[in-house]
Amino acid sequence: MATAVVLVTAGCQFGGEDPGAAVRGGQGTTAGASSVKPVPVSPAPPDRVLAKREAVSGENKLEIAITLLARQERLVTLNFTVSTTTDSTLGWQVGNFFATSPDNDNGSVNGVYLIDPKNAKKHLVAYDSEQHCVCSANLGGQFVKPGGAAVLSATFAAPPPDVAAVDVYIPHAGMFKNVPIS
Template structure:
């Protein structure tokens, strides 16, 4: 499996992370809650942006009903061999002077110094 960040875009007070997960040559992966924040979170809500300079971690936003402002992984979200799927998560924007953050993806690790467009 490979994670590719396709965009990290600031728009006003929000920042949206777009990424693609690709399965080049492995077995099928039923994502389920693997990218969530807990055992009942079937979303990519476990993703985070880390602003190392200000020692702050950003998690995807949630609605008043606790629904994640991000892609769902509920049901039959499976990445088969040779396939890629897009995902997104929306966060509160870091301060305007922050131009890069680290992106943490559960099970994949941290991608450092990702520029915010």
């Protein structure tokens, strides 16, 4: 499967190509071995947070923290946590908040992308050979209770080895500039 991911992620870097082409193929698919289901955990310790920002979803105040951006051969994995201070019995529903469009599958984080400013490349979330995003998916039933957090992840084609930092775009939170790759 790693080979399939690498082949599909090669299309995530583009110059004049259609930036949405790699994303559109997987819409409507939710199941698959590559989907990572987030689990509620405590927010990352402050010394492990690479960048953080507040966001708003309706009445909900959110904190989004990037906790990992790590290179492994030809791929880069991004982990980020979402916590809320909303006082609600159910909490905040993740759903499609980080997806490319509101009608996207059952919720995923496929709207997240990386920008390599050094090489002017945009890196979209990778897809496997079955057109499932290599990212947290099936988030329609995922709720974040006050004081808790959800850990979400996405995998991308890695920028060249000489690129030490990239900009990370997370829908509704904006662009996190110059996030170091470990």
